Amino acid sequence: MATLLRKAARVSLSGSLLSAGGRPGRLYALSYFGSNSRNSSTSSKVKVDLDNSSGIAVVKFQGPPVNSMGMDFLTEMAIGLDKLELDKNCRGIILTSAVPKVFSAGLDIMDMYGKTLEHYELFWRSVQDLWLKLYSSSKIMIAAINGASPAGGCLMALSCDYRILADNPRYKIGLNEAQLGIVAPFWFKDSMVNTVGYRIAEESIQFGVMYSPADALKIGLVDQVVPEDKVLSTAKEKMEKWFDIPDHARQISKSMMRKPTIDRMLANRETDIKNFVGFISKDSIQKSLEMYMAMLKMKKG
Protein backbone atom coordinates (compact mmCIF):
# COMPACT_ATOMS: atom_id res chain seq x y z
CA MET A 1 0.00 0.00 0.00
CA ALA A 2 2.80 2.38 0.96
CA THR A 3 4.54 1.62 -2.35
CA LEU A 4 1.32 2.24 -4.22
CA LEU A 5 0.87 5.55 -2.47
CA ARG A 6 4.43 6.54 -3.28
CA LYS A 7 3.83 5.68 -6.94
CA ALA A 8 0.63 7.68 -6.98
CA ALA A 9 2.47 10.53 -5.34
CA ARG A 10 4.97 10.55 -8.20
CA VAL A 11 2.16 11.59 -10.55
CA SER A 12 2.42 15.26 -9.83
CA LEU A 13 0.34 18.08 -11.16
CA SER A 14 2.41 20.08 -13.60
CA GLY A 15 3.36 23.66 -12.89
CA SER A 16 3.06 25.76 -9.76
CA LEU A 17 -0.17 26.29 -7.89
CA LEU A 18 -0.34 29.52 -9.83
CA SER A 19 -0.68 27.69 -13.14
CA ALA A 20 -2.83 25.00 -11.48
CA GLY A 21 -5.10 27.90 -10.58
CA GLY A 22 -5.78 28.48 -14.27
CA ARG A 23 -3.28 31.27 -14.89
CA PRO A 24 -0.93 31.00 -17.82
CA GLY A 25 2.38 29.38 -16.87
CA ARG A 26 5.71 30.21 -18.46
CA LEU A 27 8.08 27.76 -20.07
CA TYR A 28 11.79 27.83 -19.40
CA ALA A 29 14.65 25.84 -20.88
CA LEU A 30 15.56 22.75 -18.90
CA SER A 31 19.16 22.81 -19.99
CA TYR A 32 20.82 21.65 -16.81
CA PHE A 33 18.47 18.87 -15.81
CA GLY A 34 19.37 15.64 -17.55
CA SER A 35 18.82 12.04 -16.51
CA ASN A 36 21.78 11.69 -14.12
CA SER A 37 21.09 10.75 -10.55
CA ARG A 38 22.21 14.20 -9.42
CA ASN A 39 21.84 17.55 -11.14
CA SER A 40 23.67 20.57 -9.91
CA SER A 41 23.80 24.11 -11.09
CA THR A 42 25.77 26.91 -9.54
CA SER A 43 25.34 30.52 -10.35
CA SER A 44 26.95 33.31 -8.45
CA LYS A 45 24.41 33.66 -5.61
CA VAL A 46 22.46 30.39 -5.59
CA LYS A 47 23.42 26.72 -5.85
CA VAL A 48 20.76 24.19 -6.85
CA ASP A 49 21.44 20.52 -6.20
CA LEU A 50 18.72 18.05 -7.18
CA ASP A 51 19.10 14.43 -6.09
CA ASN A 52 16.99 12.53 -8.61
CA SER A 53 16.90 9.39 -6.50
CA SER A 54 15.39 11.09 -3.45
CA GLY A 55 13.46 13.80 -5.32
CA ILE A 56 14.88 16.44 -2.98
CA ALA A 57 16.45 19.63 -4.31
CA VAL A 58 18.62 21.70 -1.99
CA VAL A 59 18.70 25.37 -2.92
CA LYS A 60 21.64 27.00 -1.15
CA PHE A 61 22.10 30.73 -0.87
CA GLN A 62 25.76 31.57 -1.41
CA GLY A 63 26.03 35.35 -1.58
CA PRO A 64 28.45 36.45 1.14
CA PRO A 65 28.59 38.36 3.36
CA VAL A 66 24.87 38.11 4.19
CA ASN A 67 22.89 36.59 1.25
CA SER A 68 21.10 39.88 0.70
CA MET A 69 18.36 39.71 -1.89
CA GLY A 70 19.62 41.97 -4.64
CA MET A 71 18.72 41.78 -8.34
CA ASP A 72 21.19 38.94 -9.05
CA PHE A 73 19.90 36.86 -6.16
CA LEU A 74 16.27 37.46 -7.13
CA THR A 75 16.89 36.57 -10.77
CA GLU A 76 18.89 33.44 -10.03
CA MET A 77 16.33 32.24 -7.51
CA ALA A 78 13.51 32.82 -9.97
CA ILE A 79 15.26 30.84 -12.72
CA GLY A 80 16.22 28.01 -10.34
CA LEU A 81 12.70 27.71 -8.95
CA ASP A 82 11.12 27.75 -12.42
CA LYS A 83 13.35 24.89 -13.51
CA LEU A 84 12.61 22.84 -10.41
CA GLU A 85 8.89 23.52 -10.73
CA LEU A 86 8.93 21.94 -14.19
CA ASP A 87 11.13 19.01 -13.21
CA LYS A 88 9.11 15.87 -12.55
CA ASN A 89 12.04 14.33 -10.63
CA CYS A 90 11.81 17.03 -8.02
CA ARG A 91 9.15 16.63 -5.33
CA GLY A 92 10.55 18.79 -2.56
CA ILE A 93 12.80 21.80 -2.18
CA ILE A 94 14.91 22.74 0.84
CA LEU A 95 16.05 26.35 1.18
CA THR A 96 19.21 26.85 3.19
CA SER A 97 22.37 28.94 3.37
CA ALA A 98 26.00 28.23 2.55
CA VAL A 99 27.04 31.43 4.35
CA PRO A 100 27.91 30.90 8.02
CA LYS A 101 25.57 32.49 10.57
CA VAL A 102 23.20 34.10 8.07
CA PHE A 103 20.21 32.55 6.28
CA SER A 104 19.46 35.82 4.48
CA ALA A 105 19.68 39.47 5.56
CA GLY A 106 16.58 40.18 3.47
CA LEU A 107 16.27 42.63 0.64
CA ASP A 108 19.46 44.31 -0.43
CA ILE A 109 19.15 47.78 1.05
CA MET A 110 21.44 49.14 -1.67
CA ASP A 111 18.74 48.26 -4.23
CA MET A 112 16.36 50.51 -2.30
CA TYR A 113 18.73 53.41 -1.80
CA GLY A 114 19.80 56.19 -4.20
CA LYS A 115 18.48 54.47 -7.32
CA THR A 116 16.13 55.60 -10.10
CA LEU A 117 12.35 55.16 -9.99
CA GLU A 118 12.69 52.65 -12.85
CA HIS A 119 15.12 50.62 -10.79
CA TYR A 120 12.78 50.59 -7.79
CA GLU A 121 9.93 49.42 -10.00
CA LEU A 122 11.95 46.60 -11.55
CA PHE A 123 13.36 45.62 -8.18
CA TRP A 124 9.96 45.45 -6.51
CA ARG A 125 8.45 43.45 -9.38
CA SER A 126 11.30 40.95 -8.96
CA VAL A 127 10.67 40.71 -5.20
CA GLN A 128 6.97 40.10 -5.84
CA ASP A 129 7.84 37.55 -8.49
CA LEU A 130 10.10 35.56 -6.16
CA TRP A 131 7.47 35.53 -3.42
CA LEU A 132 4.82 34.36 -5.91
CA LYS A 133 7.06 31.51 -7.07
CA LEU A 134 7.88 30.44 -3.52
CA TYR A 135 4.41 30.82 -2.08
CA SER A 136 2.66 29.17 -5.00
CA SER A 137 5.14 26.36 -5.59
CA SER A 138 3.51 22.98 -6.13
CA LYS A 139 6.57 21.36 -4.50
CA ILE A 140 7.01 20.74 -0.79
CA MET A 141 9.09 23.65 0.46
CA ILE A 142 11.10 23.35 3.68
CA ALA A 143 13.22 26.14 5.13
CA ALA A 144 16.38 24.87 6.84
CA ILE A 145 17.20 28.15 8.58
CA ASN A 146 20.83 28.03 9.63
CA GLY A 147 21.39 31.67 10.48
CA ALA A 148 19.85 35.09 11.06
CA SER A 149 16.70 35.67 9.05
CA PRO A 150 15.35 39.21 9.17
CA ALA A 151 12.71 40.81 6.91
CA GLY A 152 12.91 39.37 3.36
CA GLY A 153 14.86 36.40 4.77
CA CYS A 154 11.96 35.71 7.10
CA LEU A 155 9.54 36.15 4.18
CA MET A 156 11.29 33.38 2.21
CA ALA A 157 10.98 31.11 5.25
CA LEU A 158 7.32 32.07 5.71
CA SER A 159 6.66 31.05 2.11
CA CYS A 160 7.70 27.49 2.85
CA ASP A 161 5.46 24.68 4.10
CA TYR A 162 7.69 23.89 7.08
CA ARG A 163 10.42 25.76 8.95
CA ILE A 164 13.36 24.31 10.92
CA LEU A 165 15.59 26.78 12.77
CA ALA A 166 19.06 26.19 14.21
CA ASP A 167 19.19 26.42 17.98
CA ASN A 168 21.46 29.42 18.33
CA PRO A 169 20.18 32.48 20.22
CA ARG A 170 22.00 34.75 17.74
CA TYR A 171 19.91 33.43 14.85
CA LYS A 172 16.93 35.73 15.15
CA ILE A 173 14.01 35.69 12.78
CA GLY A 174 11.18 38.14 12.11
CA LEU A 175 9.73 40.94 10.00
CA ASN A 176 11.77 43.82 11.41
CA GLU A 177 10.85 46.41 8.74
CA ALA A 178 9.28 48.84 11.21
CA GLN A 179 12.62 49.10 13.01
CA LEU A 180 14.19 50.38 9.79
CA GLY A 181 11.43 52.98 9.38
CA ILE A 182 9.88 51.07 6.49
CA VAL A 183 6.64 49.11 6.30
CA ALA A 184 6.12 45.41 5.63
CA PRO A 185 3.78 45.31 2.59
CA PHE A 186 0.40 43.59 2.86
CA TRP A 187 1.59 40.28 1.38
CA PHE A 188 4.47 40.10 3.89
CA LYS A 189 1.84 40.74 6.55
CA ASP A 190 -0.50 38.12 5.06
CA SER A 191 2.29 35.53 5.04
CA MET A 192 2.93 36.25 8.73
CA VAL A 193 -0.77 36.20 9.68
CA ASN A 194 -1.23 32.89 7.84
CA THR A 195 1.60 31.41 9.89
CA VAL A 196 1.24 32.79 13.43
CA GLY A 197 -2.31 34.17 13.50
CA TYR A 198 -3.65 37.71 13.55
CA ARG A 199 -2.98 38.84 17.11
CA ILE A 200 0.65 37.78 17.22
CA ALA A 201 1.28 39.16 13.72
CA GLU A 202 -0.24 42.49 14.71
CA GLU A 203 2.24 42.97 17.54
CA SER A 204 5.10 41.36 15.68
CA ILE A 205 4.85 43.64 12.64
CA GLN A 206 4.25 46.88 14.52
CA PHE A 207 7.26 46.35 16.77
CA GLY A 208 9.35 44.71 14.06
CA VAL A 209 10.14 41.92 16.52
CA MET A 210 13.12 39.67 15.86
CA TYR A 211 12.50 36.37 17.68
CA SER A 212 15.03 34.05 19.27
CA PRO A 213 14.65 30.38 18.25
CA ALA A 214 12.84 29.60 21.53
CA ASP A 215 10.35 32.44 21.04
CA ALA A 216 9.91 31.74 17.33
CA LEU A 217 8.98 28.17 18.23
CA LYS A 218 6.60 29.33 20.94
CA ILE A 219 4.59 31.56 18.57
CA GLY A 220 4.67 29.05 15.70
CA LEU A 221 6.88 31.15 13.47
CA VAL A 222 9.04 28.05 13.11
CA ASP A 223 7.95 24.44 13.47
CA GLN A 224 11.11 22.92 14.92
CA VAL A 225 14.32 24.07 16.57
CA VAL A 226 17.24 21.65 16.29
CA PRO A 227 21.02 21.73 16.91
CA GLU A 228 22.81 23.67 14.21
CA ASP A 229 24.56 20.64 12.72
CA LYS A 230 21.23 18.82 12.37
CA VAL A 231 19.26 21.44 10.45
CA LEU A 232 19.76 20.03 6.95
CA SER A 233 19.51 16.37 7.94
CA THR A 234 16.30 17.09 9.88
CA ALA A 235 14.89 18.89 6.84
CA LYS A 236 15.62 15.83 4.67
CA GLU A 237 14.04 13.46 7.21
CA LYS A 238 10.98 15.69 7.45
CA MET A 239 10.72 15.82 3.67
CA GLU A 240 10.48 12.01 3.56
CA LYS A 241 7.39 12.26 5.79
CA TRP A 242 5.78 14.80 3.47
CA PHE A 243 6.56 12.45 0.58
CA ASP A 244 4.20 9.88 2.13
CA ILE A 245 1.27 12.08 1.09
CA PRO A 246 0.17 11.69 -2.54
CA ASP A 247 1.31 14.80 -4.43
CA HIS A 248 -2.03 15.57 -6.08
CA ALA A 249 -3.90 15.60 -2.74
CA ARG A 250 -1.24 17.69 -1.03
CA GLN A 251 -0.99 20.14 -3.93
CA ILE A 252 -4.71 20.73 -4.12
CA SER A 253 -4.88 21.16 -0.34
CA LYS A 254 -1.96 23.63 -0.46
CA SER A 255 -3.61 25.57 -3.26
CA MET A 256 -6.89 25.69 -1.34
CA MET A 257 -5.09 27.21 1.66
CA ARG A 258 -2.91 29.68 -0.24
CA LYS A 259 -4.99 30.78 -3.23
CA PRO A 260 -6.83 33.64 -1.51
CA THR A 261 -3.51 35.20 -0.41
CA ILE A 262 -1.97 34.74 -3.86
CA ASP A 263 -5.05 36.13 -5.61
CA ARG A 264 -5.04 39.18 -3.37
CA MET A 265 -1.46 39.92 -4.29
CA LEU A 266 -2.11 39.40 -8.02
CA ALA A 267 -5.15 41.68 -7.91
CA ASN A 268 -3.17 44.43 -6.18
CA ARG A 269 0.22 43.89 -7.78
CA GLU A 270 0.48 47.13 -9.79
CA THR A 271 -0.83 49.27 -6.92
CA ASP A 272 1.68 47.62 -4.61
CA ILE A 273 4.51 48.52 -7.01
CA LYS A 274 3.28 52.11 -7.19
CA ASN A 275 3.10 52.28 -3.39
CA PHE A 276 6.58 50.87 -3.02
CA VAL A 277 8.14 53.25 -5.55
CA GLY A 278 6.37 56.26 -4.02
CA PHE A 279 7.29 55.22 -0.49
CA ILE A 280 10.89 54.21 -0.98
CA SER A 281 11.80 57.28 -3.04
CA LYS A 282 10.65 59.70 -0.30
CA ASP A 283 13.49 61.78 1.13
CA SER A 284 12.56 60.80 4.69
CA ILE A 285 12.64 57.07 3.86
CA GLN A 286 15.92 57.39 1.99
CA LYS A 287 17.34 59.15 5.05
CA SER A 288 16.14 56.30 7.31
CA LEU A 289 17.80 53.72 5.08
CA GLU A 290 21.01 55.73 4.98
CA MET A 291 21.08 55.92 8.77
CA TYR A 292 20.31 52.21 9.07
CA MET A 293 23.19 51.28 6.75
CA ALA A 294 25.51 53.58 8.73
CA MET A 295 24.36 51.90 11.94
CA LEU A 296 25.12 48.45 10.49
CA LYS A 297 28.62 49.59 9.56
CA MET A 298 29.21 51.25 12.95
CA LYS A 299 28.20 48.06 14.73
CA LYS A 300 31.20 46.42 13.04
CA GLY A 301 33.80 49.05 13.87
Ligand SMILES: CCCCCCCCCC/C=C\CC(=O)SCCNC(=O)CCNC(=O)[C@H](O)C(C)(C)COP(=O)(O)OP(=O)(O)OC[C@H]1O[C@@H](n2cnc3c(N)ncnc32)[C@H](O)[C@@H]1OP(=O)(O)O
Ligand atom coordinates in the same frame (compact mmCIF):
# COMPACT_ATOMS: atom_id res chain seq x y z
C1 LIG B 1 2.08 52.57 2.19
C2 LIG B 1 2.86 51.31 2.32
C3 LIG B 1 3.77 51.11 1.19
C4 LIG B 1 4.62 49.91 1.36
C5 LIG B 1 5.97 50.21 0.91
C6 LIG B 1 6.94 49.11 1.14
C7 LIG B 1 8.17 49.59 1.85
C8 LIG B 1 9.39 48.75 1.73
C9 LIG B 1 9.27 47.39 2.20
C10 LIG B 1 10.60 46.71 2.24
C11 LIG B 1 10.46 45.38 2.57
C12 LIG B 1 11.42 44.50 2.93
C13 LIG B 1 12.52 44.81 3.77
C14 LIG B 1 13.79 44.10 3.77
O1 LIG B 1 14.05 42.94 3.57
S1 LIG B 1 14.90 45.29 4.17
C15 LIG B 1 16.30 44.45 4.75
C16 LIG B 1 16.19 44.28 6.22
N1 LIG B 1 17.33 43.59 6.70
C17 LIG B 1 17.91 43.86 7.85
O2 LIG B 1 17.50 44.70 8.60
C18 LIG B 1 19.14 43.06 8.17
C19 LIG B 1 20.30 43.92 8.40
N2 LIG B 1 21.49 43.13 8.64
C20 LIG B 1 21.76 42.56 9.84
O3 LIG B 1 21.03 42.63 10.79
C21 LIG B 1 23.07 41.82 9.92
O4 LIG B 1 23.83 42.17 8.80
C22 LIG B 1 22.92 40.29 9.96
C23 LIG B 1 22.07 39.74 8.82
C24 LIG B 1 22.32 39.85 11.32
C25 LIG B 1 24.34 39.66 9.84
O5 LIG B 1 25.17 40.21 10.83
P1 LIG B 1 26.76 40.14 10.66
O6 LIG B 1 27.35 40.76 11.89
O7 LIG B 1 27.18 38.77 10.30
O8 LIG B 1 27.10 41.03 9.37
P2 LIG B 1 27.18 42.62 9.27
O9 LIG B 1 28.55 43.04 9.67
O10 LIG B 1 26.05 43.27 9.94
O11 LIG B 1 26.99 42.85 7.69
C26 LIG B 1 28.01 42.52 6.76
C27 LIG B 1 27.88 43.47 5.58
O12 LIG B 1 26.63 43.27 4.94
C28 LIG B 1 25.91 44.52 4.89
N3 LIG B 1 24.46 44.23 4.97
C29 LIG B 1 23.81 43.63 5.98
N4 LIG B 1 22.51 43.51 5.69
C30 LIG B 1 22.32 44.05 4.47
C31 LIG B 1 21.18 44.23 3.64
N5 LIG B 1 19.95 43.80 3.97
N6 LIG B 1 21.36 44.83 2.44
C32 LIG B 1 22.58 45.27 2.06
N7 LIG B 1 23.71 45.12 2.81
C33 LIG B 1 23.57 44.52 4.01
C34 LIG B 1 26.44 45.29 6.09
O13 LIG B 1 26.21 46.65 5.94
C35 LIG B 1 27.92 44.93 6.02
O14 LIG B 1 28.49 45.68 4.98
P3 LIG B 1 30.01 46.16 5.02
O15 LIG B 1 30.83 44.91 5.09
O16 LIG B 1 30.15 47.01 6.27
O17 LIG B 1 30.22 46.96 3.78
